[in-house]
Amino acid sequence: MRLDVGQLPLVGGHPALDLVNTLERGAALDGKPPHDFLSDTSALLRWTVKVGLISDAEANRAGQAWLDDPAAAHAGLAAVRDIREGLHLVLLAAIQPADGGAAGDPGDPAGGDPIAAGAALVGLHERWSGAAARATLVLDRGDPPQVRLTYGTVAAMLIPDRIAEAALDALRTADLTRVRRCPVPEGGCGWLFLDQSRNGSRRWCRMADCGSSAKARRLTERRRAARAGAP
Numbered sequence: 232m233r234l235d236v237g238q239l240p241l242v243g244g245h246p247a248l249d250l251v252n253t254l255e256r257g258a259a260l261d262g263k264p265p266h267d268f269l270s271d272t273s274a275l276l277r278w279t280v281k282v283g284l285i286s287d288a289e290a291n292r293a294g295q296a297w298l299d300d301p302a303a304a305h306a307g308l309a310a311v312r313d314i315r316e317g318l319h320l321v322l323l324a325a326i327q328p329a330d331g332g333a334a335g336d337p338g339d340p341a342g343g344d345p346i347a348a349g350a351a352l353v354g355l356h357e358r359w360s361g362a363a364a365r366a367t368l369v370l371d372r373g374d375p376p377q378v379r380l381t382y383g384t385v386a387a388m389l390i391p392d393r394i395a396e397a398a399l400d401a402l403r404t405a406d407l408t409r410v411r412r413c414p415v416p417e418g419g420c421g422w423l424f425l426d427q428s429r430n431g432s433r434r435w436c437r438m439a440d441c442g443s444s445a446k447a448r449r450l451t452e453r454r455r456a457a458r459a460g461a462p
């Protein structure tokens with residue numbers, strides 16, 4: 232049974248990495264397209280609230296704007312999917328090969344494709360520039376007073392603009408040496424996450440899920456090999 236977007240575990244450590252993980256990654260699934268948890272604009276609205284990029288009130292505003300203008304809704308979802316794939320390419324290219332030897336393994340694209348990543352950065356910059364052009368500077372007269380840059384002033388573009396802001400934040404402020412990919416060659420799911428463990432040794436997106444199912448699979452394989460080797 233497939234999870235609804237509301238039940239999707241958030242393992243990325245940053246909304247931008249969680250965005251990458253809204254699409255099934257990893258091994259090809261017998262020619263079937265990977266499942267997209269952002270299946271429609273309603274799923275996207277719920278996900279964006281869930282990760283805290285917009286409030287409930289903002290979701291109502293964006294949702295109403297999308298109801299009034301279905302073409303804008305379609306464009307908004309397409310923009311988010313575009314940002315998602317750009318982020319995936321750039322983050323894969325930022326991952327350092329584990330033990331210096333995994334690069335080149337088709338199941339483990341550590342090191343990514345630098346040319347594709349460069350092109351993706353151009354696309355991400357365009358998305359972010361559009362978002363920045365729609366952003367406003369607001370004086371917050373609190374103590375101390377602050378001028379804040381607020382993204383998402385145009386309701387129909389609120390969600391893609393907040394997501395573009397989050398993407399840029401991840402790329403510019405996250406520690407990219409901590410980006411990991413749940414290891415597909417060992418049975419992991421290919422999701423990305425920021426390893427925030429003290430010694431940087433986290434391997435699985437979710438130990439309770441990918442880590443333990445990979446362990447179970449290894450055990451089965453060992454037993455099978457032992458049986459095959461028995462006289």
Ligand SMILES: [Zn+2]
Nearest residue numbers: 413420436441
């Ligand atoms: Zn995983």
